[in-house]
Amino acid sequence: MIQIKNLYFKYEDELVLNNINLRLNDSSYTAIIGANGSGKTTLAKHLNALLLPTKGTVIVDEIDTKKDQFNVRKNVGFIFQSPEDQLVHSIVEEDIAFGLENIGIETDAIKNKVRTILRLLNIEYLAKKNVNMISAGQKQLTALAGVLVMEPKYIVFDEPTTTLDNKNKRNIMGIIAKLNKKDKIGIILVTNLLSDIKYAENVVVMGEGKIIFNDKKSKLNKSILKKAGLDV
Amino acid sequence: MFKKLTFGQYTYKNSIIHKLDPRIKIITVVLLSATAFLMNSYYKFAVFSLFIFLLMILSKINFSSLLRNLRPFFFMFLFILLMYIFFSRNELDQGIRTIWKFILFIIIASILTFTTTITNMVSAIEKLLIPLKMIKINPRTIAVLIALTIRFVPSLFLYADRIRDARLARLGNLKTPKQIKLLFLPLIERVFKSASNLSDAMLSRNYTEKRTTYFNIIRLKYYDYISLSLLLMFILFILRVV
Ligand SMILES: Nc1ncnc2c1ncn2[C@@H]1O[C@H](COP(=O)(O)OP(=O)(O)O)[C@@H](O)[C@H]1O
Ligand SMILES: [Mg+2]
Numbered sequence: 507m508i509q510i511k512n513l514y515f516k517y518e519d520e521l522v523l524n525n526i527n528l529r530l531n532d533s534s535y536t537a538i539i540g541a542n543g544s545g546k547t548t549l550a551k552h553l554n555a556l557l558l559p560t561k562g563t564v565i566v567d568e569i570d571t572k573k574d575q576f577n578v579r580k581n582v583g584f585i586f587q588s589p590e591d592q593l594v595h596s597i598v599e600e601d602i603a604f605g606l607e608n609i610g611i612e613t614d615a616i617k618n619k620v621r622t623i624l625r626l627l628n629i630e631y632l633a634k635k636n637v638n639m640i641s642a643g644q645k646q647l648t649a650l651a652g653v654l655v656m657e658p659k660y661i662v663f664d665e666p667t668t669t670l671d672n673k674n675k676r677n678i679m680g681i682i683a684k685l686n687k688k689d690k691i692g693i694i695l696v697t698n699l700l701s702d703i704k705y706a707e708n709v710v711v712m713g714e715g716k717i718i719f720n721d722k723k724s725k726l727n728k729s730i731l732k733k734a735g736l737d738v
Numbered sequence: 739m740f741k742k743l744t745f746g747q748y749t750y751k752n753s754i755i756h757k758l759d760p761r762i763k764i765i766t767v768v769l770l771s772a773t774a775f776l777m778n779s780y781y782k783f784a785v786f787s788l789f790i791f792l793l794m795i796l797s798k799i800n801f802s803s804l805l806r807n808l809r810p811f812f813f814m815f816l817f818i819l820l821m822y823i824f825f826s827r828n829e830l831d832q833g834i835r836t837i838w839k840f841i842l843f844i845i846i847a848s849i850l851t852f853t854t855t856i857t858n859m860v861s862a863i864e865k866l867l868i869p870l871k872m873i874k875i876n877p878r879t880i881a882v883l884i885a886l887t888i889r890f891v892p893s894l895f896l897y898a899d900r901i902r903d904a905r906l907a908r909l910g911n912l913k914t915p916k917q918i919k920l921l922f923l924p925l926i927e928r929v930f931k932s933a934s935n936l937s938d939a940m941l942s943r944n945y946t947e948k949r950t951t952y953f954n955i956i957r958l959k960y961y962d963y964i965s966l967s968l969l970l971m972f973i974l975f976i977l978r979v980v
Contacts, residue, residue, distance in 0.1 A: 556938050576944060584942040591932045592939035594882070596856050596889045603953035605943035610950050617953070638892040652943065 513562035540712030554582035583653035589645035643674030660692035755797035760862035
């Protein structure tokens with residue numbers, strides 16, 4: 507369970523998160539939706555200790571993000587908006603192995619895990635490909651493989667579909683839903699598109715650094731979305 | 739275009755040079771280049787060139803791609819040659835030797851890049867730099883820097899292309915300094931954005947300078963030691979005996 511209590515966050519003088527309280531249960535699927543600049547990415551980065559609260563706490567499975575970044579990051583994977591910018595190595599399989607090398611997994615185990623993930627995502631054919639020669643959709647899958655291989659309990663996706671065409675969008679949304687249903691990974695999907703929240707069970711709506719709605723998706727209505735400045 | 743910009747010309751062949759440990763290959767490139775630099779007599783040149791030719795054959799290197807690597811230097815060679823012809827014709831043979839040395843350097847480097855994957859190259863550099871730990875420089879930091887450079891230089895061209903196309907569509911052409919500035923500022927902005935995203939991505943995957951395990955393991959075999967000894971013997975032979 508991820509528990510956020512009275513979270514405030516400032517970039518220099520600008521208050522970007524204003525008293526956020528939120529609980530994300532194991533194996534849940536939560537969409538965080540809000541207009542550009544509403545603070546979604548800033549909130550998401552608190553979930554795996556890339557940002558630490560100015561005030562308040564973020565607790566991931568009993569670990570305070572201020573105290574132990576290493577274990578928080580092992581539990582919470584993060585897929586960034588631009589797949590282009592999150593691949594470190596030039597060769598796909600090597601990039602997927604990057605996180606495992608960081609946490610000290612032995613070579614044989616790394617090789618096995620990488621192979622398993624490639625198979626799971628149906629991208630074995632990409633293993634030896636150069637990252638600079640593959641499509642945006644394939645880059646996104648490579649980034650996802652690099653996170654999945656760490657066997658995280660939760661994965662945060664920050665606007666994962668913005669650089670993708672419709673076909674790849676559907677593909678990645680399907681994969682995310684399956685990771686939640688089948689593999690019981692807790693999903694936090696950050697987006698500004700209503701079309702992206704199709705599979706989510708809970709929805710958090712953000713506006714100007716505050717949570718203005720947090721409930722089951724079925725309770726969501728147009729006036730709330732309008733209030734958040736989203737197109738309905 | 740990406741084919742041209744993507745580093746690494748590695749092509750898989752079943753050759754003994756391909757099988758050599760990448761560390762041995764890097765050391766060999768350094769030693770052979772130094773030897774080429776020190777040579778002076780035509781006789782030594784001939785024996786040395788023959789040796790390099792032998793390495794080319796052993797590595798099953800593709801001659802046309804080798805020529806492609808040499809092509810960009812053609813005008814430089816021509817320039818050197820012309821300079822000698824016009825200004826010091828009596829030392830022309832020295833000019834020819836200079837050019838020949840250059841060609842040898844390029845061939846030696848090409849043999850390395852044609853027979854070694856990027857992955858192995860970076861691993862080898864990381865291993866060869868381990869002594870730097872003594873002066874508190876972490877070899878992994880350098881290896882990751884190299885890996886990132888190889889990874890992101892093509893992206894840089896990609897961004898530049900995208901920005902240029904967007905600008906061209908709006909401005910028509912890019913000739914005046916002001917328009918060039920309009921091209922570079924967004925490029926620099928994009929690069930900083932990328933760097934910041936990338937550092938977040940690396941941290942979120944628990945990047946640290948210290949690591950204990952490797953995806954790619956390179957191990958020295960008997961065969962590598964034998965090759966290195968043969969190489970040293972050859973270099974001694976060239977520099978002392980011939
Ligand atoms: N690195 C930063 N430094 C200063 N201000 C920032 C930084 N990142 C975001 N902001 C500001 O914080 C606010 C929320 O940004 P962000 O969390 O990225 O929103 P969203 O992801 O919902 O578009 C914006 O006003 C933005 O300008
Ligand atoms: Mg954002």
